[in-house]
Amino acid sequence: MVFPRPEWEKFRDRIAALPMSAQWWKRIFLGNAMDVEMDATGRVLVSPELRESAGIAKDTMLLGMGNHFELWDKATYDAQEAKAMQGEMPDVFKDFSF
Numbered sequence: 001m002v003f004p005r006p007e008w009e010k011f012r013d014r015i016a017a018l019p020m021s022a023q024w025w026k027r028i029f030l031g032n033a034m035d036v037e038m039d040a041t042g043r044v045l046v047s048p049e050l051r052e053s054a055g056i057a058k059d060t061m062l063l064g065m066g067n068h069f070e071l072w073d074k075a076t077y078d079a080q081e082a083k084a085m086q087g088e089m090p091d092v093f094k095d096f097s098f
Helices: 005-016 020-031 048-054 074-086
Strands: 060-064 069-073
Touching (some): 005 020, 048 069, 060 074, 069 074
Antiparallel strands (some): 060 069
C-alpha cells in the first residue's frame, strides 16, 4: 500500500492501537514501512526489499483506492482480477447503486 503522509498517519495510529495479540502484524505493517520521495519527474523508487515482499517482478499496476494506492505486480493483479471476476459479486453490492 502507498499512502499520502496524512493518510499514513491515520492508518499507523489505527494499527498501533491494536491489542498485543496483534503484535506481530503491527511489526509487519509498521516495521516495514518506508518513506519515499518522488524524483523530478514524479517517479518513486521502491526498495528491493519492498519489491520482493510484494512479489513485484517487472511490470506494475498502481490502483487508486480512495485514501491510498495499491501497488501490484501486473501479472499477479491480472490473475487475481480474473479469479474475482469468475466468482459472484459480493452481497454488499446487491443494494449498491452505480
